[in-house]
Amino acid sequence: MLSDSDITALILTLKLAALSTLILMMLGLPLAWWLARTQWRGRFLVEALVALPLVLPPTVLGFYLLIAFSPNAWLGRWYQHITGSQLAFSFSGLVIGSVLYSLPFVVQPLQTAFSAIKSDLIDAAATLRASPIDRFFNLVLPLARPGLVAAMVLGFAHTLGEFGVVLMIGGNLPGETQVASVAMYEHVDTLQFENAHALAGTLLCLSFVLLVGVYATHKRYSVLRW
């Protein structure tokens, strides 16, 4: 059975995934729209930057974040100045890490969906005097709905699976930075197999159900478009 501390870790993980997904959608929608529509020739540079977390080891991201969060670095200093608390070993720090880590999983499905929308439709709406905001929310988003759902679920699911980044910047604080994957790691390291099985099984079912949801509603959604 799941122990109390494992339930705490699971709830924290779901909170982290939900909040990260929300922020990712707010960042990802305009970014993906711009990437899908821009004629700028340097677009591929931004695409490569967005895709970096797909190929970088999470430990690399964790290492850079640990340095950036330090009071000796501008980000850590600025955050401490504004909020009075530090970024490392905090839930906010994990949110920043997760947003960076799951960015491609949100941006790429959105970009694919936006690219598939024919310009004629948008132009037609424009000639009917729909404002850009109106066009985006009442035409583009409904048309891109499958991509939107995929982006949300993939962003959420990918954050659930986060481990390396959290291990490096979290400090393993119960209820604050001890997410399910880190709790799992601790169980295995201390040979507590009953707890490990309970937590692993829960995460396995959760991830599977999430992905079944995506694949049942959309035929195929590949994150990496070759």
Add this chain to the structure above:
Amino acid sequence: MSFWARLVPMSGTLTRCLLLGSVLLVSGGGVAQADPLRVAVASNFMGVATQLAANFEAEFGYPVTLISGSTGKHALQIQHGLSVDLVLAADVERPALLEQQGLTIPGTRFTYALGRLALWQPQAVSPGPETISHSDGATVALANPKLAPYGLAAQRALIRLDPAVSVKRVYGENVAQAYQFVYSGNAQLGLVAYAQVLSQPPTSYWLVPGSLHAPIEQQAVLLKETHVGRAFWRYLQSEKALELIREHGYDTP
């Protein structure tokens, strides 16, 4: 143009280099050698183990492959068939467990090092027993007490040094990560291994008295009876090795 060079449209030199490289890879460098000794080492002891292995190789001519990691994971992997000749663990518990399970050579378990704890504060001058209780709101890094004996010792010492809990505690996966948290500036204080801070200015750390925590006993055990394995096991108990271990900030029994 060789047949290969014609087959692969590349410049001759590049082709030859690649071919030579692959031949060397396949033949394993072409030097016939006995399998090197494989030793699983607790990550906190890796620095010393590297030197011990180099000295052993220099003296006896046998190469040693060190596998660094947490003792918990090593024990788990050994139970599931990881083939190593010797374990240098971070604690007593795991070698004893392997012994109970009949995975070791009977009578080969011994204590090779006793860890010492240090309170490290890079930004301060001469920390001491009062430092932690006077550091309101600071962050102290220690190893996770569940995973690392150093963490358990640090936790015991903290209870004595800071009964009122005036500092925030953050846990590294092991004592190396606790050190890293302080080194990167994210934690102001650290209860780390004395072996780690030896290279730091002496005014930045305080050697925590052994009376504040249970001894951090690190045991080794032989898993396979081979001539080379036995030799390395004996070497670890030699005066030369003990001296090197002491030089690196550990006590020896």
